[in-house]
Amino acid sequence: MSSFGKIASLRHPVAINLADRPSASACEDCGARHLGLCDALSDEELVFLSSAAHRMTLPTGRLFLEEGDAAQFFYNVNSGTVRLFKALPDGRRQITGFAGPGHFIGLAATDMNVVSAETMEPVQLCRFSRAGMRAMFEEYPALERKLLDVAMHELVLSQQQMLLLGRKTALERIASFLLSWAQRQENCNTGKLPRPNAKLTLPLSRTDLADYLGLTIETVSRSLSALKKEGLIEIPNIHEVVLLRPQALENIAEAAN
């Protein structure tokens, strides 16, 4: 996946006992310790990173980042899910992505935030000042390396999404989404299809789904119903989808033949 690979050489072979160091134990307990950014860092680096982090817990539906505001912070999600979006003055909304455990927020920014961010569930995250982060790069180049990897991966996802939004039909969008969400869920990026009967958990509402796929909730609902009627999926409840025939979904998603 990562074009620069793991930075194994930077990890200390000798374990450091961090139990008595408060700033480190914060990371030890963290749900995201072995995900994303944090997994790329040695224990020593984590201690340093942790000292610069402000840990926060937010309730559902909290808008903690607003498009147009000065960009002061980066965030790393520890638990829960966040939606990132842009909006037009008349209320039209485009969700540009979802950030779950281990995901990094704030790379898509200039001096101002270009997206807003809102929690979809109770969320725990670590907040870093952008200036502090920059300073850390001097000391810990692995951090910067990893951030470049993350940015490159997000670019790949963006390109996919542009194809989806610009050129795919409603049914193709839904099929594409289900498959990409499955990928994401079994973290990830094996490039393989999910196995038949794989069960997806969607923390998103139909409205979120519509705003992510550039459709209306009605069209989302109809498309899901169509896939159900064709026997490609099952919908036991509103937040779960079972992929009965992933290959058939793939054929629709990629407009094969």
Added chain:
Amino acid sequence: MSSFGKIASLRHPVAINLADRPSASACEDCGARHLGLCDALSDEELVFLSSAAHRMTLPTGRLFLEEGDAAQFFYNVNSGTVRLFKALPDGRRQITGFAGPGHFIGLAATDMNVVSAETMEPVQLCRFSRAGMRAMFEEYPALERKLLDVAMHELVLSQQQMLLLGRKTALERIASFLLSWAQRQENCNTGKLPRPNAKLTLPLSRTDLADYLGLTIETVSRSLSALKKEGLIEIPNIHEVVLLRPQALENIAEAAN
């Protein structure tokens, strides 16, 4: 623009005479010397970078990067314009971006290219092996810093494009495109509107425009005609547009009131 700013401290205050050093003079003459990536580097760094570069000249319409192939190289455009795109098996195409002088190609990739790239005019570019680039990061961290900046900027553009593709009307897409192309042309990113009567040069065909904006050529043509009839733009010829009333275009593009 750049959230990490210029890396002024790394530039040598004392000029080095490079005239007699072949690998350096290649950069001295380059149209992109003071653009993008190359402008972020000191002369010393450029010499090194240049030694790793393979300079190429390609004719119009050359497909030099194909989606799905192993990602071996990065490219830096020196002159001309390149279109980057994804396609579906049935021929539907989504252009994800255009790369002109100073632009870097290849950040949106995993082990495989996820987009194809094709020249729209005669193009000069520098090619770098990805492995070589990675090695250079150790030696010249400014390079990596700059690459992260570039990636972040591309992410910002991607988010804008997702909003455009997912939620804007045909007229709004055209207006948005004209303004963003004006920004790009007067390199760039001042965030200000172009002055009235600003003249745009479009190296792209209507087909390219359609595939970039997620529309058909007919709709592109009709929307441009509509803007012309309303007196917001003038179209002296197929590759030029004059922005008579940028503010009015902005109001359309951003769906203001």
Added chain:
DNA sequence: CGCCTGCTTGATACAGCTCAATCCTTGTGG
């Protein structure tokens, strides 16, 4: 139990697509 919110389903409207004809620009050859 019944309200409320979010989802589904149905009927209709319309923005943008498709198909088709014409126009314009540019390059070529007589």
Added chain:
DNA sequence: CCACAAGGATTGAGCTGTATCAAGCAGGCG
């Protein structure tokens, strides 16, 4: 220098996929 051909752009007419508007449905919570 003009006639003509060819490819791209424009314009028109009708169609269609998705949006809009509206009515029912269901599951969760007080």
